[in-house]
Amino acid sequence: MNKRDLGISLKQLRKSKGLTIQELATKIGISQPYLSQIEAGSRSASKELLGKIAEAVDVSYFDLLKIAGHNDLIELYLAHQTDAERQSSTELLKAATDLKVLLEQTNISLKAENIKPVFNGYELTADEAARALAMLYILFPHYKEPKS
Numbered sequence: 178m179n180k181r182d183l184g185i186s187l188k189q190l191r192k193s194k195g196l197t198i199q200e201l202a203t204k205i206g207i208s209q210p211y212l213s214q215i216e217a218g219s220r221s222a223s224k225e226l227l228g229k230i231a232e233a234v235d236v237s238y239f240d241l242l243k244i245a246g247h248n249d250l251i252e253l254y255l256a257h258q259t260d261a262e263r264q265s266s267t268e269l270l271k272a273a274t275d276l277k278v279l280l281e282q283t284n285i286s287l288k289a290e291n292i293k294p295v296f297n298g299y300e301l302t303a304d305e306a307a308r309a310l311a312m313l314y315i316l317f318p319h320y321k322e323p324k325s
Contacts, residue, residue, distance in 0.1 A: 189298055
């Protein structure tokens with residue numbers, strides 16, 4: 178990913194958390210103009226700064242590394258994961274991609290990781306998620322029963 182794409186993604190994350198550019202800059206200990214340049218794609222963010230941003234906007238550092246295109250660090254991270262951690266990540270990903278589980282928010286791992294259903298950048302409320310699930314049942318009535 179290039180600097181411009183990273184900047185756009187960071188700006189979307191910041192806004193989704195309801196933070197102004199000044200508030201985020203203050204939280205991560207940099208100047209507002211510097212953060213503005215990162216969001217505009219004219220400056221890059223170090224891996225250390227990405228860690229501070231991840232913590233401030235409550236996303237995983239790993240996800241932010243993916244967005245930033247730090248494939249070398251991702252490979253290093255994955256190489257040091259234990260089998261249990263890999264299994265846990267796989268189960269979480271599987272649960273997060275099951276729309277019924279995601280929309281109902283019944284999976285304990287999804288709750289622990291604070292993974293919420295999002296549509297076009299907007300986090301769905303519980304009511305909106307229930308309506309989306311109802312629409313899916315209308316569209317796919319033959320999938321009402323879980324797959325064996």
